[in-house]
Amino acid sequence: MKERLSRRTLLRGAAGLGIGLPLLEAMMPRSASADTPLAPRRIMFVFQANGDQTKRRFIDTGETSFTFDEFLAPLEPYRKDLLLLNRLDRRYNKLPSNERADGHQQGGASLAPWKSGEGAFPIGGADQSIGYVTGPSADHEIGDRVLKDNPGVSTRHLVFRVNTRENNIWNVSSHAGPVGQQNPVNPETDPYNAYTALFAGNTSDPVAVAALAKRIAMKQSALDNAVAEIGSLRAKLGAADQQRLDQHTQALRDIERSLLAVGGGAACAPMPFSTPKLNVFDDDQHEELGQLFFKVSAWAFACDRTRSINFNWSGNTSNRVYKKLGMTDGHHDISHISDDEAFAKVRVIHKHLWEQSVTLHELLKATPDGTGGTLWDNTLVVHWNELGQGDVHSENDALVVFAGGAGGHFKMGRLLDFQNKASFADMLVSCFHYMGFEDVMSFGDPLLNTGGPLPNLKA
Amino acid sequence: MSNAEYRNTMTDLLGDSPATQALVASATRSFPSETESLGFRNNADYLGVSTLVAQGYVDAAEQFLDAIAANQTFLSCTPSAGAEMDCARTFIQNFGKRAFRRPLTADEATQYAAIFDKALKAYDFDTAVRTTAFAFLQSPKFLYRVEFGAAPAGSAMRPSQYEMANRLSYLFWQSMPDQSLFDAAESNQLSTPAQIEEQARRMLRSTKASRLLEYFDEWLGTDTLPTTFTRDATLYPNLDPNLVPLLQQETRAFVTSVLSRPEGNLSDLFTAPYTYANADLAKHYGLTGATGSDFVKIDAPGRAGVLTQGMMLARDKATRTSIVRRGLKVRLDVLCELVPAPPPDVNLTLDTTNTASLTQRERLEQHRTTASCAGCHDLMDPVGVVFEGFDAVGRARSADEQGAAVDTTSTIAHTKDANGDVANPAQLGAMLAKSEEVRSCYVTKSFRFFYGRDADPADACSLAQLSQSFKGKAYSLSELLIALTQTDAFLYLPVQSSGSP
Numbered sequence: 001m002k003e004r005l006s007r008r009t010l011l012r013g014a015a016g017l018g019i020g021l022p023l024l025e026a027m028m029p030r031s032a033s034a035d036t037p038l039a040p041r042r043i044m045f046v047f048q049a050n051g052d053q054t055k056r057r058f059i060d061t062g063e064t065s066f067t068f069d070e071f072l073a074p075l076e077p078y079r080k081d082l083l084l085l086n087r088l089d090r091r092y093n094k095l096p097s098n099e100r101a102d103g104h105q106q107g108g109a110s111l112a113p114w115k116s117g118e119g120a121f122p123i124g125g126a127d128q129s130i131g132y133v134t135g136p137s138a139d140h141e142i143g144d145r146v147l148k149d150n151p152g153v154s155t156r157h158l159v160f161r162v163n164t165r166e167n168n169i170w171n172v173s174s175h176a177g178p179v180g181q182q183n184p185v186n187p188e189t190d191p192y193n194a195y196t197a198l199f200a201g202n203t204s205d206p207v208a209v210a211a212l213a214k215r216i217a218m219k220q221s222a223l224d225n226a227v228a229e230i231g232s233l234r235a236k237l238g239a240a241d242q243q244r245l246d247q248h249t250q251a252l253r254d255i256e257r258s259l260l261a262v263g264g265g266a267a268c269a270p271m272p273f274s275t276p277k278l279n280v281f282d283d284d285q286h287e288e289l290g291q292l293f294f295k296v297s298a299w300a301f302a303c304d305r306t307r308s309i310n311f312n313w314s315g316n317t318s319n320r321v322y323k324k325l326g327m328t329d330g331h332h333d334i335s336h337i338s339d340d341e342a343f344a345k346v347r348v349i350h351k352h353l354w355e356q357s358v359t360l361h362e363l364l365k366a367t368p369d370g371t372g373g374t375l376w377d378n379t380l381v382v383h384w385n386e387l388g389q390g391d392v393h394s395e396n397d398a399l400v401v402f403a404g405g406a407g408g409h410f411k412m413g414r415l416l417d418f419q420n421k422a423s424f425a426d427m428l429v430s431c432f433h434y435m436g437f438e439d440v441m442s443f444g445d446p447l448l449n450t451g452g453p454l455p456n457l458k459a
Numbered sequence: 460m461s462n463a464e465y466r467n468t469m470t471d472l473l474g475d476s477p478a479t480q481a482l483v484a485s486a487t488r489s490f491p492s493e494t495e496s497l498g499f500r501n502n503a504d505y506l507g508v509s510t511l512v513a514q515g516y517v518d519a520a521e522q523f524l525d526a527i528a529a530n531q532t533f534l535s536c537t538p539s540a541g542a543e544m545d546c547a548r549t550f551i552q553n554f555g556k557r558a559f560r561r562p563l564t565a566d567e568a569t570q571y572a573a574i575f576d577k578a579l580k581a582y583d584f585d586t587a588v589r590t591t592a593f594a595f596l597q598s599p600k601f602l603y604r605v606e607f608g609a610a611p612a613g614s615a616m617r618p619s620q621y622e623m624a625n626r627l628s629y630l631f632w633q634s635m636p637d638q639s640l641f642d643a644a645e646s647n648q649l650s651t652p653a654q655i656e657e658q659a660r661r662m663l664r665s666t667k668a669s670r671l672l673e674y675f676d677e678w679l680g681t682d683t684l685p686t687t688f689t690r691d692a693t694l695y696p697n698l699d700p701n702l703v704p705l706l707q708q709e710t711r712a713f714v715t716s717v718l719s720r721p722e723g724n725l726s727d728l729f730t731a732p733y734t735y736a737n738a739d740l741a742k743h744y745g746l747t748g749a750t751g752s753d754f755v756k757i758d759a760p761g762r763a764g765v766l767t768q769g770m771m772l773a774r775d776k777a778t779r780t781s782i783v784r785r786g787l788k789v790r791l792d793v794l795c796e797l798v799p800a801p802p803p804d805v806n807l808t809l810d811t812t813n814t815a816s817l818t819q820r821e822r823l824e825q826h827r828t829t830a831s832c833a834g835c836h837d838l839m840d841p842v843g844v845v846f847e848g849f850d851a852v853g854r855a856r857s858a859d860e861q862g863a864a865v866d867t868t869s870t871i872a873h874t875k876d877a878n879g880d881v882a883n884p885a886q887l888g889a890m891l892a893k894s895e896e897v898r899s900c901y902v903t904k905s906f907r908f909f910y911g912r913d914a915d916p917a918d919a920c921s922l923a924q925l926s927q928s929f930k931g932k933a934y935s936l937s938e939l940l941i942a943l944t945q946t947d948a949f950l951y952l953p954v955q956s957s958g959s960p
């Protein structure tokens with residue numbers, strides 16, 4: 001807290017006295033700056049939808065001798081940096097029937113393994129409408145903890161989704177909580193916006209710097225005013241409204257931190273995207289849009305703007321038509337069919353998405369970290385899906401793929417079969433431990449955990 | 460505020476014009492879509508200001524500052540050297556009243572004058588105007604509708620005059636009050652139910668009332684068509700490239716016509732054997748009677764109001780109609796029923812090898828012989844098959860995708876009072892239109908959208924008042940809107956005051 005206030009005081013001085021922002025940057029404490037040589041650990045969740053075909057994931061399932069079947073084949077070049085966690089159980093059918101929806105909704109909220117509330121959608125609950133899950137997701141919680149420990153990091157987490165515009169109980173994977181509250185985090189769907197929000201302040205042009213200082217002063221003044229007004233309103237309102245206002249205050253604090261986050265060390269070299277802009281809701285451009293989000297993600301890590309990212313190739317239940325792959329029906333529609341022809345299509349779609357996802361691996365490998373290595377060395381990519389297999393909406397049989405150097409935390413190069421005896425939430429506990437939060441022994445509803453982090457993962 | 464409310468409010472604040480509308484549309488283009496709840500995107504419980512939303516408000520407001528600084532309604536004076544704050548205070552009163560949708564308190568005027576003064580000293584008058592306007596636009600008093608109420612009326616609390624002006628304007632216009640409402644509030648003319656009804660009728664006649672069509676867009680789901688409508692070009696060749704906007708305009712024009720007639724009622728909504736089309740849409744449907752680009756009323760034999768409009772039928776799949784989705788839409792949003800989720804680990808396939816030669820209807824019938832499937836599919840499928848006489852882009856047809864003659868006869872069951880045999884959509888529509896379950900559903904949907912929240916147990920009386928009024932006015936859609944201003948929920952505050960963003 002003290003840190004934040006002192007930085008703000010400096011900024012006000014800068015606006016008034018005309019001190020350039022680059023000087024400010026040098027004065028700001030940044031955990032990624034040259035005097036802190038240890039690279040921070042980062043985590044990025046990468047989601048693809050509708051389940052796959054469980055028996056076609058692997059040909060050989062040996063712990064180190066594993067071989068990929070067709071749709072996972074794009075992962076082969078990365079095998080020494082992979083930890084394949086097969087057959088995790090999400091366990092949400094252990095929840096009472098009024099506290100969970102179907103596999104797409106509850107499975108799509110796997111990063112937030114809490115029971116569902118009520119009141120948002122008339123499909124699911126046995127005798128009441130079902131709501132959003134009632135607690136935070138791992139990307140949010142990890143980001144929150146990172147912020148508390150690292151005043152130099154500006155952004156709690158980034159939540160990105162390709163194409164899908166609507167935000168409903170089916171397609172939102174990030175949740176802010178707190179526990180007991182429905183509070184979905186609607187994702188950024190525009191990579192251009194994401195870029196601007198993070199990096200608009202990165203300029204060395206003196207005219208731009210002066211203009212920026214003026215704009216920041218204006219925004220700072222408005223944010224201070226709004227926070228003060230919220231404070232006085234809050235006292236007069238009921239508990240539910242107070243929670244809403246607290247969230248608003250937190251959002252204003254988040255923006256304030258972003259306003260002040262400029263520069264970011266030698267490894268921080270974001271490049272504005274070339275025009276013309278893509279249509280962000282055009283399914284036929286999902287690959288290109290995903291690449292843009294990956295670039296923003298890599299820069300956000302390299303500049304230490306955030307250490308937690310939740311990226312989604314689509315919403316859950318995605319019905320994108322993969323026309324370039326020769327498909328005529330939507331992905332979700334195809335995934336509900338159990339015949340060979342449909343499974344062949346499911347495999348083609350998943351192979352395509354894995355081919356797209358591994359471009360993130362390449363980008364992380366190619367982006368310097370500022371500590372001599374690359375982002376890949378100190379990042380954990382967590383690939384996941386809302387279902388095991390689509391046609392049966394399976395809550396178990398989840399495949400999670402850990403990828404990256406992950407700071408040497410995990411013993412990579414292995415396939416582990418959990419036989420549905422450990423849970424998806426246990427896997428999230430392992431993610432907290434990787435990020436340095438080893439006090440976390442359970443995450444989410446107790447019914448969805450089996451106890452502690454997944455066994456046998458660490459190096 | 461919902462995104463629609465924000466856009467409308469900014470448009471009216473800056474002065475409605477095509478240029479303003481374009482500016483607001485551009486500045487708010489990247490606002491994230493709101494969290495959906497019970498079919499609507501304006502439920503205050505789900506409209507929290509997250510970081511992304513707050514960032515959107517910051518970025519958008521910057522783009523309005525030129526227009527605000529150039530607007531003489533706000534800046535009605537010229538600053539004179541050394542006495543800039545005199546003019547500043549005029550600006551703060553003018554702009555602040557419109558931004559907060561009520562006069563500023565003395566403390567607020569002082570507070571914003573301090574913001575102005577500080578920016579004036581650091582920069583210049585123009586920057587101070589912008590800085591102050593920007594602060595107003597980030598204020599919770601602009602972004603939320605906060606109500607504290609006036610003096611207690613018996614055991615309940617009434618909204619203040621300005622709060623009532625806001626309740627009315629956000630109900631009918633999804634936006635801030637106009638000058639007439641401000642004047643009425645100023646002169647205490649928003650006190651009695653009769654005064655409020657008089658304003659309501661004036662507002663419903665205004666062109667701004669077209670903004671309440673957002674209700675129908677969200678209720679019927681026409682708003683999501685641009686991102687959900689995909690059709691296989693081989694099976695559906697030569698579709699009009701503008702089909703989605705045409706379908707959206709069809710429903711808007713149709714609903715507008717029903718609302719514009721005092722007697723336009725629920726029965727028209729579900730049974731009308733006519734629709735609205737322009738030449739392009741009529742051509743798509745294979746109907747006649749429309750020649751220009753304007754939407755006009757045309758005969759549509761065999762159709763049944765919104766139930767058979769293209770936007771309703773367009774929730775199908777890329778390659779075929781979806782009996783299940785069509786039935787589900789009616790179950791959820793016309794009957795307000797709950798549909799349980801498929802049981803865990805159920806085999807959902809319809810396309811097994813031994814049924815490949817069957818029609819979709821036949822395959823679903825077979826599907827329903829499995830008890831675990833029948834539980835839900837008995838709710839959806841018998842409703843959905845009634846629409847099989849229309850293809851996946853809303854055109855009348857006599858044969859289905861496999862060439863089999865369509866069969867639209869069905870027996871509707873598991874409703875409270877709309878069970879029975881129907882032969883076609885017109886008969887289904889007639890049955891729905893006289894169902895108490897459907898009427899009650901329509902009232903509930905209207906309550907949710909126009910009050911921006913779900914009904915809670917304390918609203919039982921208001922819902923009963925609405926149902927009573929609806930019946931008393933022969934289920935007139937426009938009269939129900941008026942009735943929404945006469946309930947306890949509208950005329951009084953709950954015991955605990957609340958703010959709605």
